[in-house]
Amino acid sequence: MEIKVVIPSHLRAARVMSKTLVTDPILCVAESERDLYRKHNPDVEIVTHTEHGLGHIRQWIYERFGDVFSLDDDCTEVAAVGLEKRGTLSPVQVRKVIKNSAEITKELGAYMFGFALLSDPRMYHWWTPIVATGWITGSAHGVLAGSKIRYWLPGVNLHGVNEDILASCLNAYYHRIAYIDRRYAFHTPVCSKCTGGLAEVRTNEAEEKSFLELKKLFGTAIERKGYRRGGRNNIGKFLLRLPY
Numbered sequence: 001m002e003i004k005v006v007i008p009s010h011l012r013a014a015r016v017m018s019k020t021l022v023t024d025p026i027l028c029v030a031e032s033e034r035d036l037y038r039k040h041n042p043d044v045e046i047v048t049h050t051e052h053g054l055g056h057i058r059q060w061i062y063e064r065f066g067d068v069f070s071l072d073d074d075c076t077e078v079a080a081v082g083l084e085k086r087g088t089l090s091p092v093q094v095r096k097v098i099k100n101s102a103e104i105t106k107e108l109g110a111y112m113f114g115f116a117l118l119s120d121p122r123m124y125h126w127w128t129p130i131v132a133t134g135w136i137t138g139s140a141h142g143v144l145a146g147s148k149i150r151y152w153l154p155g156v157n158l159h160g161v162n163e164d165i166l167a168s169c170l171n172a173y174y175h176r177i178a179y180i181d182r183r184y185a186f187h188t189p190v191c192s193k194c195t196g197g198l199a200e201v202r203t204n205e206a207e208e209k210s211f212l213e214l215k216k217l218f219g220t221a222i223e224r225k226g227y228r229r230g231g232r233n234n235i236g237k238f239l240l241r242l243p244y
Helices: 031-040 054-065 091-108 163-175 204-221
Strands: 004-008 026-030 045-049 068-071 077-080 112-116 140-143 179-187 222-224 238-240
Touching: 004 054, 026 031, 031 045, 045 054, 054 068, 054 163, 077 091, 091 112, 091 140, 091 179, 112 163, 140 163, 163 204, 163 238, 204 222, 204 238
Parallel strands: 004 026, 004 068, 026 045, 112 179
Antiparallel strands: 068 140, 077 179, 112 140, 222 238
8 A cells, every 4th residue: 555654844944854764755844934945855745734733734644645654854763673683774664664554554444553652672562562552652653544533623722732642542532443563663852852843832831731631531541651860751741541
């Protein structure tokens, strides 16, 4: 099956790290940034949108492309963590992993797929390399056409963050399962140390308000997760506890 790899990007025209990680990516940027992105990325296909907010942009991408894999612009590596020795995948290998995962997802009758949250092999669970439930990070995930998954809902204000948790919860509610292959991980840096993208809106206040909105929608399925000293602060703020 054909699946598009789309990279949403904002204020990072000269710093789209992930465009070299996979063959034939598509950059998705605001219409107002089109010329700047074309200047810095002449060899990459570019599509433009007029949306505001990452949730609306992800929804626009899904509705436009259907079977699509969304990859954040600051991803720096795709790692094979489920090997005896950790390795980095080539762009051709990454494309193959995405395509194979999409095909397996379709065969399962599911709609959403993703990979490990962390590229650290010490976090890899050898006894559960593939799982069917859980949170799939928006930084590297696929959705197939025809689902009821959404990245924003009328009347729900996520304050610009955590649209991926909303999507994962709606996928669980409507479709029950996902395909999560934890043998591979798409590595991204700590958001708070970057500029552009969501760095300007992802504050502790926004995260707290977003948590309360998600809690109202999904109740005990959403739980807080404590911070580890020195740990990454943009992964694992919430736990997704599905009641099945």
